[in-house]
Amino acid sequence: MIKNKVFSVVFNDLRNDNRVLNQAFSLASEGYDVTLMGIQRKTSLPATEQINGVKIIRKRMMNNVIERIKYVRAVYFILFVWLQFFRQARIKYDIIHCHDLNTLQFGVLMKLIKLGKVKLIYDAHEYETQRNGLHGWRWTYVKLKERFLIKFCDRVITVGPTIADEYVRLYGIEKPAVILNCPILRSKEVIKKNLFREHFGIPASKKIFLYQGYLYPGRGIEVILEAFDQLNLADGVLVFMGEGTLTDEIKKHPKYGESVFVHPFVLGDVLLGYTSSADCG
Structure with a gap:
């Protein structure tokens, strides 16, 4: 049986993003071939590892000198991300799973490069246009960006039913699937620690x-x-x-x-x- 190949991407180092990890582990347990790509901010974290059947890749973004220079850092980051996605575009994936809006433009590009022969999933971890600190021209930019890019998605996932209904109202899309931010159900009783x-x-x-x-x-x-x-x-x-x-x-x-x-x-x-x-x- 041929496994569906999933490329899942997020802009963090995957140390503590339980939502992203749990989704990847669940897909792997159902027989999907999952590759999860994040970024490597700390060199103490492995560049590649295999956990619960999921291949995890962390890409080292920049050195200490570049990180100290604000505008150079921004340009370098954009070029770095585009390069990584072009590399991944050469691999035959069936599904691209983009976590948060800041990865979606790259997922759309991969879908276009592959002439639509790949399914694109947008996983909005929060109500993107209402994030803390988002106002003025940045709010307008995020709003327009999401409105445009979401049209290329085959499915959308959100964290709650209220946000799912709002996305239907705002963008006229099929109601997003809801995956709550819940911990894995444990059968054993929790023992209080100190x-x-x-x-x-x-x-x-x-x-x-x-x-x-x-x-x-x-x-x-x-x-x-x-x-x-x-x-x-x-x-x-x-x-x-x-x-x-x-x-x-x-x-x-x-x-x-x-x-x-x-x-x-x-x-x-x-x-x-x-x-x-x-x-x-």
Whole structure:
């Protein structure tokens, strides 16, 4: 039996994107031949590996010198991505799975190069035109870009029924399939752990309040810190588990290391152990 070949692409290093990984693993378990391509920001991550039947490729984008030069970095990034997609276009795939709008233009190009002989799937991980920090000419650009590119897609996937209905209203397309951002169902009962207490030396008498996710503006992080300061809890600590542009700001908090902590992302297979280590989140 010939397996359908799937090329799935995302612009991150695939360390913590459980949605993308779980979809790829599910396809592989159903007999699809899946190649998943991301980018390699940290050289400690393998350039290629095989996990649960999925071939994972991480492409190293740029060196330290190029990363420091803003406009050179932007041009280099565009040229780099186009080169990688042209290389992949030589391989005979049956399905191209584009995660988020920032990969869709390359998927459309691959479909055109292959004269439409490949199916194109657009997986919108959020309501793209309403992302945090998107306004002005950038909002207009994203709106027009999505409206144009979505016409080339054979199927669209979203994260919730409300967004799916909105895409039908906006673009007049077939209602997108909905795949929720849910963890894999576990048959075993979750055993509560104390990983944060062990890592940061937090005493058992203090309750742990956990924020878990990216540390970017617009996610309520500043509000959480302000509320925590106002409450001034003697028996509580605040742990931010994630990475992003606000990491350094959190570390400047006067109570950082005492009642405010930051922990980096962890792999999905151990994430539940960390989540269960908090008292509230």
